Amino acid sequence: MKRAGGLATAALTAAALTVLLTGCEGVQSALDPAGHQAGRIAGLWWLFLGVLTVIYLLVLAGLLIAAIRPRRRGRLHQGPAFAKEPPIERRLTRGLTAWAVGTGVIILTLTGLSYAVDRDVLGLTGRAELEIEVTAKQWWWQVKYNDPVPSRSFETANEIRLPVGVPVRVVLKSQDVIHSFWVPNLHGKTDLIPGRVNETTLTADREGRFRGQCAEFCGFQHANMALDVLAMPRDRFDAWRAAQLSSAPAPGDALQEQGRQVFLSSACVMCHTIHGTSAASRVGPDLTHVAGRLSLAAGTLPYNKGNLAGWIADPQRIKPGTRMPVTGLSPDQLQGVVAYLDSLK
Amino acid sequence: MSARSEKPVIRRDGPALGEAETHRRLSLSWATPPGLWGWLSSVDHKQVGRRYIVTAFVFFLLAGLLALAMRMQLSGPERTLLSPDRYNQIFTMHGTTMMFLFAVPVMEAFAIFLVPLMVGTRAIAFPRLNAFSYWVYLAGGVMLWVAFILNAGPDVGWFAYVPLSGPQFSPGKRVDFWAQMITFTEVAALAVSVEIIVTVFKQRAPGMSLNRIPLFVWGQLVTSFMVVFAMPAVMVSSSMLIMDRLIGTHFFNPAEGGDALLWQHLFWFFGHPEVYIIFLPATGFVSSILPTFARRPIFGYTALVLALFATGFLGFGLWVHHMFATGLPHLGNSFYTAASMTIAIPSGIQIFCWIATLWDGRPRFATPLLFVIGFIVVFVLGGLSGIMLASVPLDSQAHDTYFVVAHFHYVLIGGAVFPLFGAVYYWFPKFTGRMLSERAGAWNFWLFFIGFNLTFFPMHILGLIGMPRRVYSYPAGMGWDGPNLLASAGAVILAAGVATFLGNV
C-alpha cells in the first residue's frame, strides 16, 4: 500500500514537472507580464505561490507522518475520552491553537498584501493620456480611439495599438450580452456589461505583440472572440494613428475597381463601413484599414489574402454561428473584393 | 356477566399492550405496502435514501460521460468532434447535472438514510414530504435530460448569466427548462432540509443532548440551515428569469430599469453557500470514517463543531468574489477578499483535527481511509488555490480561466467526491448487507486519484497561460496543446477509476 503510494506520488510529481516546464512565456500569458499592472499581479502571484506551497508541504508532511509514524503497540485509549485528559490531547490542543493562530496571521498578511497590490494597480486610473472605447458585440470588438477633437477620432476593430509607457484608459461597453476584456500580458480582466460603463487602464512597459480574449461566456463563438494588442514606440504609434484617420485609398487597378463595385452593390455594404465610399453601415466591423490588421474574424485567422478569401467565401465554416452570412459571391466577384480589401492598408 | 367481557376495551398504547400486539400495530403503520405501488409509494426513509443515492449516481455517470466528450473535443487544438452549439449544451448540462442533480441530492440522501438512525429515532420527520421530495427531484432531472436529448438543453452555462440567458439572446425554450428544473430540485432540497432540522431538534433519543450527536449529524444540521437560507435566492432569481422570458417582465433589462448584475448577486448569494452545502456533509463523512479506521475517537469535537458553524455563517458573506471582474467598487471587493480568506481558518482547523486523529490513532488502511487521505491531499490544494483566487488582483487574471476550473474541481471532487466514495465503501454493508471488495476498492482509489490529478493539475497552468473557460476549441500554437492532451489522458484514467467503482458495486 505504501509502496503503491510512493510510486504514484513519484509518477504524479514527474507529470507535474513536465507540465510546469511548458514554460510561462506566451502572447496571452499572465505569467509573462509586459505591463505595469500585470507585472505587479504576477509578482503577487509568485509570492502567494511560495507561501502557500510551503503550507501545503507542511500539511502533506503532517499527513504522511501521521500515516506512517511508528506506534507503540497496545496503546489504546481506554475509557471515555473526556474523563481524564491524556497528555497527547493537551499537546494536540496546543498544536491546534498554534495552527489556528498561525493560519490567521498568514491570512491577514496575504489579505494586506493583496489589498496593497490592488491599490497600486488602481493607481494608474486618472493618469491616462489616451482614451479608447471598446464596445463588445457578439463576437467581435469594436474599438474607437477617442480624441477631444472629434474629427481626430476613428474606429477600428479587433485590434488595439498602444504607445509604450503611456497609460491608456479603456472604456468598456457592451451592446448585447456580458463579455470580458482580458489582455493577460498587460492587466487583469474587466467585464463589459450592457447597461453599465466599466473602465480599465492599460500600460505597456515594452514593445511587443499580445493577444487578448473574451473571458465571459457570450454564446456560440465565445471561443473565437480574441483581439490583437500591439505595443510600439510613441512615434510609430502616432504615425499609425495618423494613417488610420485617412479615408480608404482609391482602387489602384481594374480588378480593385471591380472589387469595390461588387462591395458596394452586394451584401457587404449592408453591414460594413469603408470611409471614403458610400458604405457606412455599423452592423459589422469597420473595414477602412482592414489590410493593415494582424488578424481577421476577431483573432481567429492571421491576416493574409488567402484567409480573407476563405473568410468571405464561407464564414460559417470557420466560425459557425457568426453573424456574417454566406454571401454567395461568384468566384470572379470574390477575387475582386479580396483584391480591393487587400489594398486598404 | 360483567360488561367488561362483552365489550373489550381497546387500548391505544401503554404497558398493557403485549409485545406481539405492539409489533403488529407498528408494522401496520410503518411497513411498506407490498407490490409495485407499495414500492413506489414507500415513505421508509431508508428506502427513499437508497433511491436518492442510486438516482444521484446515475446523474453523476451521465454528467461524467459529458465531461469525457468535452475532454475528447479539447484534447487537441481546433478539433471538430463537437459543434459549438453541442459543446455549449454539453458543458452547461455537465455543470448543471453535477451541481443540482448529483452533488446536493447525494449529500441529502446520506442524511435521509443516516440521520434518523444516528439520533435514534424511528423515522425521519415528515416521511411523506420526504418521499415527495424524491419524486420532485427525479421529475426535474428527467425533464432536463429529456430536453437535452431533444436538442432543447440549456446552453448558457450552469450559472446562466443574463442577458445571454435572457429572452433576446437565448431564443426558444432551452433556458426555460433549466430554470424550471432549478425550481424542482430546490423544492426537493428545501423539503429535505426542513425534515433534517426537525428530526435533529425534535426527535433525538432520550439522553442524546446536542453535544453528543455525531459530527455527521452536526454537518447535516448546519447544511440544512444553509439550504433554507440560500435556496430561496436561486428560486427567486430563476423565477424572475422565467417571468422575463415568458411574460415580458424587465427584472434584468437595463433599458427598462432592470439590472443585469441583479442576476449575478441573487445567483451567487445562493451559489457560494451551495458549494459549502456540498462540502459540509462530506466533512461529516470524514469525521465518521476517520475515527473508525484510525481507531481513536475524533480529536477536537468542539473545535470541529465550531468550525462547521463558522463555515456555515461565513459562507454567506463571500458571494461577491464571483463578481470581482464586474466593475463593482474596489473597497467593497476588498471586504469580500478578507471574508473569502477568513473562511480558510475553520477549514484549516478541521484539517488539523483530522490529521491529529490519524496521528494519535493506529490507522488501518482500508479503502474508506484511503479516500479520506486522498481527500485531504486534494482538497487542501484546492483550498489553497482558492486563497489565491480570493485576492482581487490575482482573481482579475485567473477569473473565468482554466485556473478556476482546476480550483473548483479540486475542492469539489476532492472535498465531496472523495469522501463520498469513502462513505459508500464505509456504509455499503449498512445500506445493502454485503461488503465491497477491498482489492477493487484499492484499484478504484488509485485510478481515481492519479487520473484526477493528471486531469486537473495541468489546468492550473492552462489558466495562467491564458486559456479561458467554456471554449469549444482553441487555436494551435498557444502552448496549450500539451497540458490539454495530458488532461484528456487523465480523464480516461479517471473514467477507468469510476468504472472500477461500478464494477465493485
Place this chain on the structure above:
Amino acid sequence: MSSPFHSAVRTALLAIPLAGLGLAACDREDREPRGAPVGDSGPAAITQGSLYAGEPSPPRPSHREYENNAYHLSQGKQLYTSFNCNTCHANGGGGIGPALMDDKWIYGGTLDNIYATIVQGRPNGMPSFRNKIPEQQVWQLAAYVRSLSGQTPKAASPSRNDTLNAKPAEQRMPKEEPKGSSPGGPNLEGRQ
C-alpha cells in the same frame, strides 16, 4: 440486497423510450446558422396566382424550418433592426411604410409573399434587397415579419427585447389572420 440494482434496472428501462424520442430531434430548438448551399436558387417555384399580386399559395414544407424555429425568428428580429427596417415600418406599426403587425397585406402575407416583397421591392418606397441580403437572412426576416402579426407558433416567437420595448413581445402579439382578398382583386385599403 438487490433493491438498488433493481431500481437501476427500472431507471434504465424508462430511459430507453426516452432515448428513442431523441431520434426525433426538436426542430424548434435547432440552431442552424448556415443556410442552403450557395447556388440553390430562391423560391423559384413560388406558385402565386397570376391574376393579381398577393394571391395566396399553399405553404411549402420548408417554411416550417424558418417559421417554427426559435433561432431563425430571433435572428430575423436582430436583422430587422440591423438593416433598418424600423426606419419605415417602425416596430411593426408602420409610418412611412405600412404596418406589419395588422391583418392588411397589400402584396400577400404568406412567407413566400413576404420573401418576394423583400427581394423584389415594391412601388411607393420598398427597396429591393436582391443581392444585398443573402437568401437565408431574407427567409429569417420574412419569418420574423410573420411573427409580428402572431402567425408563428408562440413557443418559437421571440420574447421581449433586451432594450426599450415599444410594443408587446412577438410571442404575445394577437394573431391577425390576413384578411382574405376578395376574388376580384387586391385589398386596396392597405395604406394608412
